[in-house]
Amino acid sequence: MRIVGTAEGRRLNRQYRMKPYATNVLSFPYEKGRGDVVLCHPVIAREARAQGKTLAAHYAHLVLHGLLHLRGYEHEKKREAERMERLEIRLLARAGFGNPYTVE
Numbered sequence: 001m002r003i004v005g006t007a008e009g010r011r012l013n014r015q016y017r018m019k020p021y022a023t024n025v026l027s028f029p030y031e032k033g034r035g036d037v038v039l040c041h042p043v044i045a046r047e048a049r050a051q052g053k054t055l056a057a058h059y060a061h062l063v064l065h066g067l068l069h070l071r072g073y074e075h076e077k078k079r080e081a082e083r084m085e086r087l088e089i090r091l092l093a094r095a096g097f098g099n100p101y102t103v104e
Contacts, residue, residue: 001037001063009040025062027069037066053100061100064088 004012009022016026024043029035039062048058068084075081089099 001039001066003039003041006040006042009038009043012038025066027066029070033071035070037063037070039063039066057097057100060092060095060097061088064091 006022009026010020012026013019013021013023016028017023022040022043024040024047026038026040027035028038039059044058044062045055047053048055051058065084065088068087073080073084073087075084085101089101092098092100
């Protein structure tokens with residue numbers, strides 16, 4: 001797990017996803033269930049403020065989201081996204097965090 005700034009987040013997202021901007025989390029699987037998760041702090045902090053979430057809650061969600069990608073979960077299709085979101089909500093609740101998909 002690694003936390004990066006905007007410039008590195010943008011570079012990685014451009015290099016590996018062909019997207020010209022920094023994103024909140026990137027997952028790089030290299031073995032079944034294992035890999036690297038890269039979190040871009042400025043993006044996460046900005047999103048947390050905009051969504052009215054604590055930084056800790058947003059980080060918890062994105063760390064979990066990245067780890068689930070390493071475990072093979074995806075969200076390109078609606079059914080996959082719903083399955084992944086249900087699991088995220090359930091696991092975050094166990095850790096004491098609210099539903100990351102609702103704005104309070």
